[in-house]
Amino acid sequence: MKFVDEFRAPELIAKAGEEIRRLADPARHYRIMEVCGGHTHAIYRFGLKDLLPANVELIHGPGCPVCVLPMGRIDDGLSLAANPDFIFAAFGDMMRVPGTHGSPLEYKARGMDVRIVYSPADALKLARTNPTKHVMFFAIGFETTAPSTALTLKRAKAEGLPNFSVFCNHVTIIPAIRAILDSPDMRLDGFVGPGHVSTVIGCRPYDWIAMDEGKPVVVSGFEPLDILQSIVMLLRQLRKGEARVENQYKRVVPWEGNRAALRAMAEVFELRPYFEWRGLGFISQSALKIRASYAEWDAEQRFSVPGVRVTDPKAAQCGEVLKGVLKPAQCKLFGRECTPEQPVGALMVSSEGSCAAYYNYEHRKPVTIANAPSN
Amino acid sequence: MCLAIPGKIVELDSQNALHAVVDVVGVRRKVDLGLLQDEPPVPGDWVLIHVGFAMSKISEADAVDQMRTLTMLGEADAAMEEVRGYGLENDGQDSWGQGPQSGNRS
Ligand code: SF4
Numbered sequence: 001m002k003f004v005d006e007f008r009a010p011e012l013i014a015k016a017g018e019e020i021r022r023l024a025d026p027a028r029h030y031r032i033m034e035v036c037g038g039h040t041h042a043i044y045r046f047g048l049k050d051l052l053p054a055n056v057e058l059i060h061g062p063g064c065p066v067c068v069l070p071m072g073r074i075d076d077g078l079s080l081a082a083n084p085d086f087i088f089a090a091f092g093d094m095m096r097v098p099g100t101h102g103s104p105l106e107y108k109a110r111g112m113d114v115r116i117v118y119s120p121a122d123a124l125k126l127a128r129t130n131p132t133k134h135v136m137f138f139a140i141g142f143e144t145t146a147p148s149t150a151l152t153l154k155r156a157k158a159e160g161l162p163n164f165s166v167f168c169n170h171v172t173i174i175p176a177i178r179a180i181l182d183s184p185d186m187r188l189d190g191f192v193g194p195g196h197v198s199t200v201i202g203c204r205p206y207d208w209i210a211m212d213e214g215k216p217v218v219v220s221g222f223e224p225l226d227i228l229q230s231i232v233m234l235l236r237q238l239r240k241g242e243a244r245v246e247n248q249y250k251r252v253v254p255w256e257g258n259r260a261a262l263r264a265m266a267e268v269f270e271l272r273p274y275f276e277w278r279g280l281g282f283i284s285q286s287a288l289k290i291r292a293s294y295a296e297w298d299a300e301q302r303f304s305v306p307g308v309r310v311t312d313p314k315a316a317q318c319g320e321v322l323k324g325v326l327k328p329a330q331c332k333l334f335g336r337e338c339t340p341e342q343p344v345g346a347l348m349v350s351s352e353g354s355c356a357a358y359y360n361y362e363h364r365k366p367v368t369i370a371n372a373p374s375n
Numbered sequence: 376m377c378l379a380i381p382g383k384i385v386e387l388d389s390q391n392a393l394h395a396v397v398d399v400v401g402v403r404r405k406v407d408l409g410l411l412q413d414e415p416p417v418p419g420d421w422v423l424i425h426v427g428f429a430m431s432k433i434s435e436a437d438a439v440d441q442m443r444t445l446t447m448l449g450e451a452d453a454a455m456e457e458v459r460g461y462g463l464e465n466d467g468q469d470s471w472g473q474g475p476q477s478g479n480r481s
Contacts (some may be wrong), residue, residue, distance in 0.1 A: 118426065122461065
């Protein structure tokens with residue numbers, strides 16, 4: 001397993017760092033966005049910024065599903081589940097995300113039947129084993145997770161399971177990238193493309209970023225060397241004045257994506273005309289809704305949803321941080337009112353959120369590339 | 376991160392062709408193969424698992440690599456907690472984790 005040893009090798013990491021310094025034109029300032037929250041986490045965890053020259057800046061993108069979910073959706077989901085016959089089921093990383101009147105975890109403490117599930121299939125199982133209750137799965141995630149929800153809905157329909165529904169908050173990454181590129185205060189030179197989203201959608205959906213916007217995209221893995229190599233690949237293109245989509249994460253991401261997953265999504269979901277994103281506002285065709293043929297299993301079609309819109313607490317600057325306009329520590333609440341223990345914004349909850357990543361690794365500085373565990 | 380957990384297919388479910396038992400560092404759980412319909416895995420194959428669904432086939436070397444990535448990222452415990460949680464083995468009684476690192480990532 002030479003391959004694995006290579007990835008561990010600190011010399012290679014040092015080399016990649018050198019190559020980045022060699023490629024980066026000192027007369028330019030490079031702004032590279034890593035779209036995926038997993039990359040943001042890795043960048044802070046390994047202190048990768050310290051290996052980059054000052055003129056290669058990493059901007060954190062919108063790829064953290066709980067972070068971009070506006071508070072109103074959480075409130076809506078929780079208000080439906082206030083019915084005593086309901087079970088509110090969600091992934092663990094939803095549990096501490098604050099709604100206006102508390103997080104799902106706090107609602108649980110007040111007596112709501114809230115359950116962590118690790119798979120949407122397990123929410124279905126909960127419905128089977130609790131036939132007198134209605135189980136509502138609060139679905140979040142990008143294209144990585146949406147196909148699993150789609151298959152779960154297909155199973156529910158095939159079984160004719162009457163007491164199960166999905167409150168669908170699935171979003172799609174491409175329109176968010178477009179919104180960021182369209183926003184006037186954002187100048188970017190290239191993208192580190194998301195790893196696991198791309199196992200589903202493949203690399204083609206990024207073509208327009210290269211062809212129409214003239215910005216290179218490199219789909220990347222999550223190891224320190226993966227990310228550094230992706231930055232090298234981006235800088236090589238920029239130096240030659242090229243803009244292409246490249247796949248650094250070939251060992252996991254097929255160029256064409258996962259067709260079975262895309263079919264399942266297309267069968268069950270359609271695009272919403274628009275959807276609100278925290279920080280980015282309303283983005284057209286940026287989220288998935290459940291098709292009418294699955295209406296019986298769609299909490300929004302089956303029950304009446306209040307559809308509340310709430311603005312984030314005034315001092316919280318989650319929107320600016322999500323857009324990459326502010327760095328986490330520049331938020332007035334960072335590390336004071338807002339900490340991972342007492343999060344005000346969702347970016348402080350998820351390990352993919354840039355505020356939590358910054359707080360845990362940059363603020364406390366426990367791990368750097370030099371002393372990272374090597375097993 | 377969208378946790379993607381490597382596992383080895385040890386057994387296909389004779390009752391349900393879309394289910395298989397995977398082994399993730401010694402922990403065995405059932406996962407759904409519905410997303411790999413176009414190239415159904417067989418026992419011995421390695422897959423990446425996300426929220427209880429196998430989402431891609433990978434090589435053994437890449438599986439080892441992925442597990443190490445999770446360890447390096449400090450996500451290995453969360454990954455194992457997620458795998459142990461599949462199938463609601465403890466009868467739907469979820470284990471309330473310790474803070475923001477617990478539970479799976481979407
Ligand atoms: S520190 Fe808290 S309030 Fe400020 S941007 Fe981050 S998550 Fe939002």
